[in-house]
Amino acid sequence: MTHSTIDQRAAEPRIVELRIGAPAHGGHCVARHEGRVVFVRHALPGELVRARLTESAEEARFWRADTVEVLEASEHRVPHFWAAADALAAAAAGRAPVGGAEFGHAELGHQRELKGRIFREQLVRLGRTDPDGAGFAGVEVPAGERADGLGWRTRAAFSVDEAGRLAMNAFRSNELVPVREMPLAVDAVNALRLWELPLRGLARVEVAVPSDGGAPLVLFVEHDGGAPGLADRAAKRLAEGVSAAAITQKGGSASDGRGTLRRLRGRTWLGERAAGHSYRVTGEGFWQIHRLAADTLAAAVLQDLDPRPGQRLADLYAGAGLFTAPLAEAVGAAGLVLSIEGAPGTSRDARRNLHGVPQAQVVQGRVEKTLARALQERAEAGGDGKLDGVVLDPPRTGAGKMAVRQIAQAGPARISYVSCDPASFARDLADFAREGYRLEKVRVLDLYPHTHHMETVGLLVRA
Numbered sequence: 106m107t108h109s110t111i112d113q114r115a116a117e118p119r120i121v122e123l124r125i126g127a128p129a130h131g132g133h134c135v136a137r138h139e140g141r142v143v144f145v146r147h148a149l150p151g152e153l154v155r156a157r158l159t160e161s162a163e164e165a166r167f168w169r170a171d172t173v174e175v176l177e178a179s180e181h182r183v184p185h186f187w188a189a190a191d192a193l194a195a196a197a198a199g200r201a202p203v204g205g206a207e208f209g210h211a212e213l214g215h216q217r218e219l220k221g222r223i224f225r226e227q228l229v230r231l232g233r234t235d236p237d238g239a240g241f242a243g244v245e246v247p248a249g250e251r252a253d254g255l256g257w258r259t260r261a262a263f264s265v266d267e268a269g270r271l272a273m274n275a276f277r278s279n280e281l282v283p284v285r286e287m288p289l290a291v292d293a294v295n296a297l298r299l300w301e302l303p304l305r306g307l308a309r310v311e312v313a314v315p316s317d318g319g320a321p322l323v324l325f326v327e328h329d330g331g332a333p334g335l336a337d338r339a340a341k342r343l344a345e346g347v348s349a350a351a352i353t354q355k356g357g358s359a360s361d362g363r364g365t366l367r368r369l370r371g372r373t374w375l376g377e378r379a380a381g382h383s384y385r386v387t388g389e390g391f392w393q394i395h396r397l398a399a400d401t402l403a404a405a406v407l408q409d410l411d412p413r414p415g416q417r418l419a420d421l422y423a424g425a426g427l428f429t430a431p432l433a434e435a436v437g438a439a440g441l442v443l444s445i446e447g448a449p450g451t452s453r454d455a456r457r458n459l460h461g462v463p464q465a466q467v468v469q470g471r472v473e474k475t476l477a478r479a480l481q482e483r484a485e486a487g488g489d490g491k492l493d494g495v496v497l498d499p500p501r502t503g504a505g506k507m508a509v510r511q512i513a514q515a516g517p518a519r520i521s522y523v524s525c526d527p528a529s530f531a532r533d534l535a536d537f538a539r540e541g542y543r544l545e546k547v548r549v550l551d552l553y554p555h556t557h558h559m560e561t562v563g564l565l566v567r568a
């Protein structure tokens with residue numbers, strides 16, 4: 106019996122005809138084939154499609170499929186804006202579409218409607234919470250967004266194929282698809298024309314551009330033990346003013362403190378501005394991806410937490426200190442913002458960004474391991490170890506029970522929860538409910554147009 110769920114019979118793909126049902130979390134729609142659930146990509150609710158089974162092990166509870174032909178199209182279907190990500194064009198050419206624009210075949214308004222349905226379903230099913238009771242008013246478009254939903258990514262990561270071409274991965278696959286544009290990225294990324302650089306022998310290329318349009322930083326990721334000088338050669342071909350660095354990955358990324366970042370030209374960091382503050386973000390260090398996200402989220406968090414002078418707050422999963430800086434300003438010298446970030450490189454950025462702000466206490470470590478201890482230390486130093494408010498912005502996996510319990514034990518009156526995943530947000534909501542918190546208000550922002558992702562900002566208060 107095979108334990109692989111990937112359908113290896115590529116020479117003889119199994120095509121099935123499916124009537125498409127509801128949208129599901131993760132960028133799929135649900136269909137049924139001979140009683141079994143099939144998660145179908147690149148289809149829309151109501152459509153009749155022919156789909157290639159991409160995972161179809163007999164023993165699997167559900168299968169996966171990708172649309173290759175639309176027999177009855179939804180009224181919301183539109184031509185895909187990006188050939189490399191267009192599933193139908195890819196199927197016709199006998200290749201897979203690149204991931205990262207999996208909703209590009211739907212009108213933008215319909216994409217947001219689907220995200221709203223998915224969000225509501227996750228909250229009710231996993232969070233036992235009615236989002237409408239918390240004022241959920243549908244997925245919002247951030248102020249300043251382009252009407253076509255393109256040109257928003259300030260960060261992009263590419264692979265390099267064996268022929269040295271800039272490429273991206275197909276969904277859940279090692280298959281590399283060469284690309285010569287990235288329509289979701291800001292113009293400054295496409296203006297680099299990375300696909301024209303000599304990349305053969307490099308592992309990946311990552312690019313970041315400051316949200317306000319400053320000079321880009323290109324990271325050339327070298328294979329461990331790869332030929333020397335490849336990154337230097339590619340960097341020389343970049344336009345003047347573009348910074349470049351090389352990373353040799355030894356099982357991790359530079360911001361994890363396990364890789365090495367080598368300056369090739371210009372700076373190894375980006376200067377970002379948001380919420381009236383300046384930030385330095387090194388190499389691979391975390392910064393919000395959508396050009397409008399940092400300002401939009403900081404404003405939402407400040408509105409929900411409503412910080413006052415002298416208050417004690419915590420910014421958890423703090424990154425380079427995006428929320429810590431404005432919160433520290435609001436609580437003033439008599440207050441406290443405990444800023445906890447796990448990645449050593451990103452935490453070093455936070456330390457630099459908050460240098461000279463004594464009320465911001467930067468702690469590097471995992472929230473679930475450090476929060477209770479940091480508060481205990483404050484209690485031993487004469488405080489009560491309590492917090493007035495908390496903002497948490499965990500990675501896709503969410504905060505988890507241990508972190509939720511420690512946050513609740515600190516007794517904050519207000520918790521602002523920023524989330525990029527409705528499922529983990531919903532699960533954490535259920536844990537917060539067990540600790541006596543309820544969702545008072547929730548907003549969902551479309552900070553990832555043309556993908557299935559969404560950003561949530563929830564305000565929790567004591568029940």
Ligand SMILES: C[S@@+](CC[C@H](N)C(=O)[O-])C[C@H]1O[C@@H](n2cnc3c(N)ncnc32)[C@H](O)[C@@H]1O
Binds near residue numbers: 391428448
């Ligand atoms: C979604 S980002 C948010 C960063 C920041 N709030 C911002 O908006 O720029 C999540 C951050 O959490 C960090 N992280 C992931 N797991 C963590 C953990 N268990 N404890 C602390 N930080 C963690 C990541 O390194 C990343 O910087």
